[in-house]
Amino acid sequence: MTTGSGDTWAHEDDVRDTLARALRNNLRAAWGRAYVRVVGVNRELSWLFIDVLMPLFNIAAYVYLYRSMGAPKAYDGFVILGALMTAYWLNVLWSMAAQFYWEREIGHLELYMLAPISPMAILFGMSFGGIFQTTIRAVATVIMGALIFGVRFQIENPVAVLGVFLLTLAALYGLGMTAASLYLVYGRDAWNLSNLFQEPIFLLSGINFPVKALGFWTAAVACLIPLTLGMDALRQLVFDDPGIGFIPVGWEVFGLAISAVLTVLAAWKALKALEDLAKRQGRLTLKWQ
Amino acid sequence: MAVSETEVKARKGDGRAGGWFREAWRSFAPAAWLGWQIESNWTDPFTFAVFTLVRPLSGALIIVVMYLVATRTNTRTDLFAQIYTGNALFTYLGAVLFGMSWVIHEDREHYEMIRYVYIGTSHLYWYLLGRAVAKFLVTSLSVVVLIAAGKLFLGLRLFWATIDWVYFLIAFSLGLVSATGLGLALAGWMLLMARQAGMVSEVAAGVFYLACGFLFPIDVLPRWAQAVARWIPFTWWNEGMRRGLFGHGNSQLLAGLSNRTILIWLVLSTLIFGLLSLIAFFGAERLAKRRGLLDQLTSF
Numbered sequence: 297m298t299t300g301s302g303d304t305w306a307h308e309d310d311v312r313d314t315l316a317r318a319l320r321n322n323l324r325a326a327w328g329r330a331y332v333r334v335v336g337v338n339r340e341l342s343w344l345f346i347d348v349l350m351p352l353f354n355i356a357a358y359v360y361l362y363r364s365m366g367a368p369k370a371y372d373g374f375v376i377l378g379a380l381m382t383a384y385w386l387n388v389l390w391s392m393a394a395q396f397y398w399e400r401e402i403g404h405l406e407l408y409m410l411a412p413i414s415p416m417a418i419l420f421g422m423s424f425g426g427i428f429q430t431t432i433r434a435v436a437t438v439i440m441g442a443l444i445f446g447v448r449f450q451i452e453n454p455v456a457v458l459g460v461f462l463l464t465l466a467a468l469y470g471l472g473m474t475a476a477s478l479y480l481v482y483g484r485d486a487w488n489l490s491n492l493f494q495e496p497i498f499l500l501s502g503i504n505f506p507v508k509a510l511g512f513w514t515a516a517v518a519c520l521i522p523l524t525l526g527m528d529a530l531r532q533l534v535f536d537d538p539g540i541g542f543i544p545v546g547w548e549v550f551g552l553a554i555s556a557v558l559t560v561l562a563a564w565k566a567l568k569a570l571e572d573l574a575k576r577q578g579r580l581t582l583k584w585q
Numbered sequence: 586m587a588v589s590e591t592e593v594k595a596r597k598g599d600g601r602a603g604g605w606f607r608e609a610w611r612s613f614a615p616a617a618w619l620g621w622q623i624e625s626n627w628t629d630p631f632t633f634a635v636f637t638l639v640r641p642l643s644g645a646l647i648i649v650v651m652y653l654v655a656t657r658t659n660t661r662t663d664l665f666a667q668i669y670t671g672n673a674l675f676t677y678l679g680a681v682l683f684g685m686s687w688v689i690h691e692d693r694e695h696y697e698m699i700r701y702v703y704i705g706t707s708h709l710y711w712y713l714l715g716r717a718v719a720k721f722l723v724t725s726l727s728v729v730v731l732i733a734a735g736k737l738f739l740g741l742r743l744f745w746a747t748i749d750w751v752y753f754l755i756a757f758s759l760g761l762v763s764a765t766g767l768g769l770a771l772a773g774w775m776l777l778m779a780r781q782a783g784m785v786s787e788v789a790a791g792v793f794y795l796a797c798g799f800l801f802p803i804d805v806l807p808r809w810a811q812a813v814a815r816w817i818p819f820t821w822w823n824e825g826m827r828r829g830l831f832g833h834g835n836s837q838l839l840a841g842l843s844n845r846t847i848l849i850w851l852v853l854s855t856l857i858f859g860l861l862s863l864i865a866f867f868g869a870e871r872l873a874k875r876r877g878l879l880d881q882l883t884s885f
Binding site: 340343346347349350353354356357358360361362363364365366367371401402483484485488491492494495496498499503504505506509510 | 636639640646648651668694695779784785788791800801
């Protein structure tokens with residue numbers, strides 16, 4: 297009995313060691329992937345300059361369009377808030393979802409697959425790095441846009457704004473992780489899919505206007521996209537206009553929380569399924585598809 | 586087997602009538618075909634058509650909803666026609682700039698073929714021009730569908746009978762020359778830069794979207810920006826195309842100028858812009874060659 301208990305304890309210790317080592321390896325992998333974006337990308341100041349400047353031109357174009365049509369001043373703020381969330385959505389599309397495409401082309405993907413880590417660790421690392429990288433650029437753009445066009449945000453509850461914002465990011469990056477799994481199998485077709493998810497998503501999520509302007513049913517369907525819920529909730533919290541929202545913020549927070557959980561679970565499942573499929577079809581490291 | 590200088594000249598077409606053209610065509614035509622294949626052969630024609638049209642249609646609908654939200658009127662107004670058409674025509678500029686400059690990254694970093702393209706073609710710019718053809722065709726399809734959708738579903742106030750086609754086509758062609766020139770200059774710049782710099786073409790497109798009056802008249806810009814806009818050929822391109830289509834532009838600042846003056850400004854600015862673009866392209870190409878950057882791989 298004594299020997300048996302000793303074996304059990306030894307076995308439990310082994311399991312604990314293995315789990316601890318796996319956790320440590322995955323956390324190191326996540327940090328390693330995030331490091332490139334947290335430190336590496338921000339070393340190149342010319343990119344930082346371009347990334348801040350580009351949305352600023354778009355902001356200016358849409359602000360002047362609203363002004364030329366005689367729109368109320370508050371609409372300038374819609375454009376700036378839209379630009380903030382656009383930056384994250386583009387990062388999700390091109391630096392999360394499509395990133396595995398580039399990783400495969402340059403030979404990193406096979407290293408990730410061979411390493412004793414979960415691909416989820418790489419995706420979590422990319423997410424944290426991507427959020428950090430985009431936040432620096434997006435905040436700079438928003439501050440400059442707000443200063444240039446004299447936009448004032450009326451934030452009565454900063455905690456609620458921050459909470460909704462973080463929840464939106466969780467749901468968006470979960471979606472990006474799910475989409476990334478497609479690139480384990482597909483090439484240009486998935487690339488074109490990412491391309492397709494720009495303007496149509498900007499339209500459906502009401503990037504530059506209140507989403508209720510799309511009409512009830514279209515807006516209701518559009519709420520399946522986390523960006524729509526996040527944008528509508530943020531607009532209600534940031535602008536003092538009671539008639540602006542499509543549905544109450546509480547419901548949107550609930551929807552975003554569900555989305556965040558579901559998209560991360562979907563990413564985990566999809567990664568496993570598509571990795572297996574890609575291995576069976578011999579497409580995991582197939583370049584130039 | 587050694588190839589004699591005479592044979593090389595004969596292959597390159599030197600010393601024969603039309604040889605230069607034939608040589609250019611031999612780089613241009615396969616590049617156009619290749620561009621079309623890359624654009625379209627990843628799926629069946631129907632899916633390709635849907636993918637090609639959904640993005641520009643959604644982009645146009647964003648403008649439509651913004652217009653409806655801001656003005657609370659209907660779309661059967663001259664203001665709407667100007668905004669909608671300007672947005673549709675701008676897609677040419679965006680597509681040419683992005684299409685030509687992105688080729689460098691695509692061929693260098695993705696397909697890793699640029700060294701062979703560089704050696705195998707008579708000159709890189711014929712290849713780049715050829716690759717732009719596919720983008721031009723796809724964009725033309727989008728613009729036609731956008732205008733047709735505007736007429737059919739939004740009551741776009743654009744009337745075929747009053748369009749001055751000759752004037753429109755002259756203005757359109759000249760602007761396309763400017764856009765192609767700028768596309769070449771950006772492609773040259775890309776030879777020197779890493780993959781992430783692919784966004785530069787979008788920054789350039791963003792500047793012209795803002796400054797040249799495609800969405801709104803340049804009159805609403807600050808005075809200094811209006812002065813800058815007058816030096817950009819795309820401002821005159823935009824004004825010229827609008828006059829061809831509607832009989833008038835959308836800017837009060839330019840309203841006093843005759844159609845002929847607009848064309849003269851367009852020709853002059855195109856010549857200056859084209860020349861500067863060629864200088865920039867050849868300068869960047871020479872620098873890339875000297876620094877050994879032509880086939881660099883920048884993995885980030």
